[in-house]
Amino acid sequence: MTDVLFWSLSVVAVVAGVTVFVVDSMARATYALAVSFVAVGATLVLVGSDYLGAVTVLMMVMEMAVMAVYMVMFMGMNPALMPMSMVHDKRLAIAVSVAVFVLLSAGVLAVPWPSRRGVPAVDPTTELGRDLMGDHMLVMMGVSVVMVATIVAGLVLALHRGRYQRFGDDLRTRSGHPRHGGGR
């Protein structure tokens, strides 16, 4: 039963992945990619990594929705409804993807996979967290602060009008009136 499910999900993931390049609509490509990722997430759940699987679905679907925002933001009103090819520079792209595929499959077949030592952890989520975070907690905390600071700084630089314009440099001006920039 699990085997059947695993293989059907794998087929769905690959077919949806191929669909991304076959369809002529940006929205269909986006959602085909989302389906592919959801199938990958479900396979992860099947192999016992429930947490990773659920998070994969969560992150990827959110990413696709955000992609839809950018799609319209950068490309005008509704380009997604206009048919357009989903491939660019076909020949080079095919050459690169075939090369990467051959390289990776050669790797899969050639690497001497180690046999399993010990038994699977009782709670893979906790173990994974320990393994990822254990010795690197400080680094992770530092990196996350830097990342958040980067995002905030990026927004502040990109924002046409922000809180400081509406509420003054010290944020003391008590007026959200549109005339002072409160509305749009």
Next chain:
Amino acid sequence: MPDTAGDDGLGPIWVLPLVVVAILLALAAAGLDGALRARSSGRSALSGSASPLAEVARLLVQRRRRTLNRDPVLHQVGILGLPLVALLMLTVVPIGDRPVLDLPVGVVWFNALDVVVWAVVWLAGWAPNSDFALIGGYRFLALAMAYELPLMFALTAPAVAAGSLRLTGVVAAQGGWWFAVWMPVAFAVYLLGVAGFAVWGPLSAPMGADLAGGVLVETSGPDRLLLLGGRYLLLVAGAAFAVPMFLGGGGGPLLPAWLWVVVKTAAVLAALVLLRRRLPTLRPDRFLEVGWVVLLPAALVQLLVVAIVVGTSGGDS
């Protein structure tokens, strides 16, 4: 308590009764809403409470509207998506002491599904190739940007307190105080998040009357029934999920556990329906600031408090 992998759920056979109860609750919520609307416009509340049934019958026989250059496949995905997501959310809610699907990561499952609503609502707005519907879809994404992160941290608080992402574990950790009592901020933010993904009350701008229905505008007949019904089902799912997360699951005197779950779900649902008429619809761009400047820090502080309480009490809860 460590989570062990493995499935201890009721099994797929219980999906059918779950669907029936969810639809009944959704109809009851729509009935209450109809009664309130009728009373506020001077008609008898009783006739209003039957209005959802009349609406269902009307939509079932109404013709489908087809717009020019729409994307029929993706439109159907958007329409069927809402009820489907709601039902998938309900599968991890413990009915009595066990859910239909006892995932070790039930909380993340719910979170992933409420993100799928982003994709689904946007699609329902985008696919008909109509301006107002498209604007509705984008309004939803704008609101989602504001409510989603606070909602995520609101969901994290009970999970941290229970030390488990499994819903039965979260219920078991509420032997003493319900989480709603000592995490009121997380509970409030969670309820706002439910209003968000059900496109409800203050966060209903994507389907607002100022857009002639927004996401709903071009959808008619059975499709519209699925969209509106899916919205009520999402409300039911959100209310039902609050029960194991914040309201002690099936715990309570006299009645059997499963009945307590239904009663508490109905209570949260009624509160959401009643609040809808008390609160104004928020402008998405204004709410974005509220979400990031007020709700997100509030949810984080709540999480900090919970983490400190759990940490100082020995972390064995």
